[in-house]
Amino acid sequence: MSEHREGSKKRKHYRASLSKEDNGLTLPKKKFFRQRAHANPFSDHALTYPSAPDHMDWSLYYPAYLSGSTQPSIVNGPNSDRAQGTPRTAESTKVTIADIGCGFGGLLFALSPQIPDSLVLGLEIRTSVTEYVQEKIKALRLQQADSKAYQNVACLRANTMKFLPNFFHKGQLEKIFLCFPDPHFKARKHKARIVSSTLNSEYAYVMKPGAWVYTITDVKDLHEWMVEHFEKHASFERVREEDLKADKCVELMIRETEEGKKVERNDGEKLVACFRRLEDPPWP
Amino acid sequence: MHHPFQCLATFGVTQPSSDEGGLFRRNILFAASGPQILTVNIKTGHIVSTWPLEDTKEPEDEQPGSKDEKGMNLAARPKIINLVAVNDGAHLIAVTGEDKCIRVFGVDAEGRLSELSERSMPKRPCAIGLTPDNRTIICGDKFGDVYAIPLQYEERIVTDSVSNITEEPKKTFVPSASEKTVHSARNRRALEDQRKQALVANAKEPLKFEHQLLLGHVSLLTDLLSVTTGSSNTGDFRHYILTSDRDEHIRVSRGPPQAHIIENYCLGHAEFVSKLLLVTPDVLISGGGDDHLIAWDWKAGRKLAQLDLRDLVVEAGLDGEVDIAVSGLWSIYDEPRQRYLVLVALEGVPTLLTFIMSVDNDIVTVSGRAVTSLPGNLICLIVMDKSIVVSSDSLKQDKETSHKERLSAYTLDSNFIVTGKSSRDLGEMWQIDPAIGATLSETNGHSSLEASRAQVNETVYSIRSLRKRGGYGEESQL
Numbered sequence: 001m002s003e004h005r006e007g008s009k010k011r012k013h014y015r016a017s018l019s020k021e022d023n024g025l026t027l028p029k030k031k032f033f034r035q036r037a038h039a040n041p042f043s044d045h046a047l048t049y050p051s052a053p054d055h056m057d058w059s060l061y062y063p064a065y066l067s068g069s070t071q072p073s074i075v076n077g078p079n080s081d082r083a084q085g086t087p088r089t090a091e092s093t094k095v096t097i098a099d100i101g102c103g104f105g106g107l108l109f110a111l112s113p114q115i116p117d118s119l120v121l122g123l124e125i126r127t128s129v130t131e132y133v134q135e136k137i138k139a140l141r142l143q144q145a146d147s148k149a150y151q152n153v154a155c156l157r158a159n160t161m162k163f164l165p166n167f168f169h170k171g172q173l174e175k176i177f178l179c180f181p182d183p184h185f186k187a188r189k190h191k192a193r194i195v196s197s198t199l200n201s202e203y204a205y206v207m208k209p210g211a212w213v214y215t216i217t218d219v220k221d222l223h224e225w226m227v228e229h230f231e232k233h234a235s236f237e238r239v240r241e242e243d244l245k246a247d248k249c250v251e252l253m254i255r256e257t258e259e260g261k262k263v264e265r266n267d268g269e270k271l272v273a274c275f276r277r278l279e280d281p282p283w284p
Numbered sequence: 285m286h287h288p289f290q291c292l293a294t295f296g297v298t299q300p301s302s303d304e305g306g307l308f309r310r311n312i313l314f315a316a317s318g319p320q321i322l323t324v325n326i327k328t329g330h331i332v333s334t335w336p337l338e339d340t341k342e343p344e345d346e347q348p349g350s351k352d353e354k355g356m357n358l359a360a361r362p363k364i365i366n367l368v369a370v371n372d373g374a375h376l377i378a379v380t381g382e383d384k385c386i387r388v389f390g391v392d393a394e395g396r397l398s399e400l401s402e403r404s405m406p407k408r409p410c411a412i413g414l415t416p417d418n419r420t421i422i423c424g425d426k427f428g429d430v431y432a433i434p435l436q437y438e439e440r441i442v443t444d445s446v447s448n449i450t451e452e453p454k455k456t457f458v459p460s461a462s463e464k465t466v467h468s469a470r471n472r473r474a475l476e477d478q479r480k481q482a483l484v485a486n487a488k489e490p491l492k493f494e495h496q497l498l499l500g501h502v503s504l505l506t507d508l509l510s511v512t513t514g515s516s517n518t519g520d521f522r523h524y525i526l527t528s529d530r531d532e533h534i535r536v537s538r539g540p541p542q543a544h545i546i547e548n549y550c551l552g553h554a555e556f557v558s559k560l561l562l563v564t565p566d567v568l569i570s571g572g573g574d575d576h577l578i579a580w581d582w583k584a585g586r587k588l589a590q591l592d593l594r595d596l597v598v599e600a601g602l603d604g605e606v607d608i609a610v611s612g613l614w615s616i617y618d619e620p621r622q623r624y625l626v627l628v629a630l631e632g633v634p635t636l637l638t639f640i641m642s643v644d645n646d647i648v649t650v651s652g653r654a655v656t657s658l659p660g661n662l663i664c665l666i667v668m669d670k671s672i673v674v675s676s677d678s679l680k681q682d683k684e685t686s687h688k689e690r691l692s693a694y695t696l697d698s699n700f701i702v703t704g705k706s707s708r709d710l711g712e713m714w715q716i717d718p719a720i721g722a723t724l725s726e727t728n729g730h731s732s733l734e735a736s737r738a739q740v741n742e743t744v745y746s747i748r749s750l751r752k753r754g755g756y757g758e759e760s761q762l
Binding site: 051052053163166191196197199200202204205233234235280283284 | 542
C-alpha cells in the first residue's frame, strides 16, 4: 500500500514526535498524513473490527461518556443484553451519528459543539487519514479539557461497505453522512460506490425509522446516481427542499467538510440530497 | 483417473408423493462428475440418462484418435459446481462454473433429463435456492449479489428490469468529472485525455432474460437458504433468505417482494462462513473456517451452542493442525428418538463427522459425536431415507490411493442408535450398506471424464481458498 512507500522518514519522525511536543496540545499537520484518495473496498485490508456490535468497546473512543466496564465478557448476540435486562448501553451513550468516509474530519469537528448530546463517529478507510483525525481529536480534547469539548467525537478505521453491521445494532443510527464520496467514474467501478441498491439495505438496517442519510457531492453524475438509488429503495424517501433548509446539519455539511471547502475554492457546484428512513412495512 | 462425483442431488423425501411417479422419483439420484450429469435409479442401479448425451457417432468413426477426441470434448465443457433437484419433482438445476451458467432440466417420470434453458449470469453463481412455490430461482454470486430468476424461462428480451438501471448502455462518452470536480494537476491531465479519446462502446450487454436483484453483500457469497416459517392458514407465513459470506457474516433478509429488508445478522464467526444448514425451522447451523460450528436462533441472531470440530478431528486420528474448512453440512431427523444427526464434511479430510443433537425450544444439546473413516476424502453426500450415498475422492488428505469406488453407501448402525446415549459416542456409527452399495456399481464403473489431479482439485477443492491470506490480507478482530 502507498503509505509504506510514501512513509518518508520526515513523516515518521513527525508523527512520533507529535504526542511529546507541548504535551500533545499541538494540532497535527495535514501534510504529514496525506494519502491517495482511493481505496479498494473489495480487498482484504488489514482491518480491525469487532465480530459483533456487542464486542465493541466504545469506552476507548468516548472515555468521558462511557466507562471501561462496558466491555462484555460473554456475548450472545445483539438481543442478549436486552433479554437479561442489563441497562448496559443507555440510549444516550450509543453512537447515533456516523460520518462514513469522514476524511480529515472537518464535519466531525463542526458537529461536535452543535450536537453535544450525541456521540458522533467518523469512519475512514485510509489509515493515515484516520490517524490524523484521531490525533486532532486527542489534541483538541487536551486543549479544551476544562470545557470537555470534543469528547463526543471519535474516528476509527473501517471498511463500512463490508463491516457496517459489525459496529452498529439494528436501528441504532439517527444520521448517516456520506460526504463527497469517491465518485468511481468508470462504469466498471460502479459497484465500488458507497451508494447502491444493495448497500442501501444495510444503511436502512442500522438506521432508526425517521433517521436521515445526508449526501453531498460536486459530481453531478454521482449525485444523480445517489438520488436514483435511494429514491428507488423502498426503505427511503427523499427529504423535501423546505425540510432541508430547516436542518442545521445540512448547512454544516455544505460549509464545513474539508472537501466542501476545496470545492468552494474551485468554484464548484455542491449537490445535496437527503433521504428519510421509512418504517418497515408489515410482512406480506 | 475418472473424475470423482462432485455434486449429488435427489428430490426431497418430504415432497408429496400421492402419485406413483412421486414414489418413483424418490429413487432417482443425480450425480455430477466433472461436466457430466448421470441420472441413476437407485433401486435398479441403472443409469437412466446422461447429460450431455454421449456421442453416438463413435462406432462409425473408426479413426484411432476418436476416443481421445470425445474425452477432449468432455474436458472442454464447463464443470458442474452445483446441482439442485427442485421439490416439484420435475426439474433439476445445474450450475456450471467456467461459463457462469444456470441450466434448468425437465425430469420425466423415468428420471430422464431434457435441457429446458441455459442462462449465463453476470458473475459465477455460488449458491442456489428456490422460492417456496418452486417457481423462482434465487441465485447468489461471487460478487455477493443475489438475483431472482424464474425457473421457467421464456425467451424474450426484457428491457425494464430492476437492476438494469445500473448498466444502461452509454450512447456517447461524457466524462462525469469536470474541471471543477478534479483538484489535482494529474487528474486534470487524465480528464483531458479522456475527452480526447474516441468513443468507446460499452462492451457489457445487459442480461437478456428476466432477472431481479434482491440483495447483495460486498463480499464473496458462499451459501444461501430460502426458508419459510409459519403457515398461511394461521396467517404467520413468512419467507426469509439467509445468506453467508467470506467476511464472517450471516444475513437474514425477508424474501421477495421485501428482500430489501434485512431482519438480522448472525455474527460470531471469526473466519469465513461456507455452509448453512437448517436443522429445525428455528435452528440454523453454520460452519466455515473456524474450529467449530455455531448453532443459532437465527431469527433473533442469537448464538445457542458451539459444536467443536477440532477435537473431533483429533479424535479421528488426524493431524491436529489440519486446516479446517467446512465443505458440507447435512441433517437427518431420527424420529423415534426425536433427535437430529448433523453430518459434516471438511475439505480434504477422509472422515465423516456426525453430531447427535437434541433441540428443545432454544436449548440445543449435543448428546453424542461420531467419526467414520472413509477410503478417500469426503467430497459430498446425499441422504436417502436412513442411508447415505457418499462421494469420495481417490485422494486421502493429500496422498493418492488406489481406491476406485467413487460412490459408496452407508447405513446407520442400529446398535449404535440403541446404545448411543453417552456424551462421547465415538466409533463406527455408519456401516457399509451392501444393498445400495451393489446398485452403485454401474455408476462407479461409468467411464466419466478422464481428468488430471490438477483438474479435479480445481473443481472439488475450493473452500480452503476462502481463507484470507496472511501479510496484507491478514485481518484481525477485537
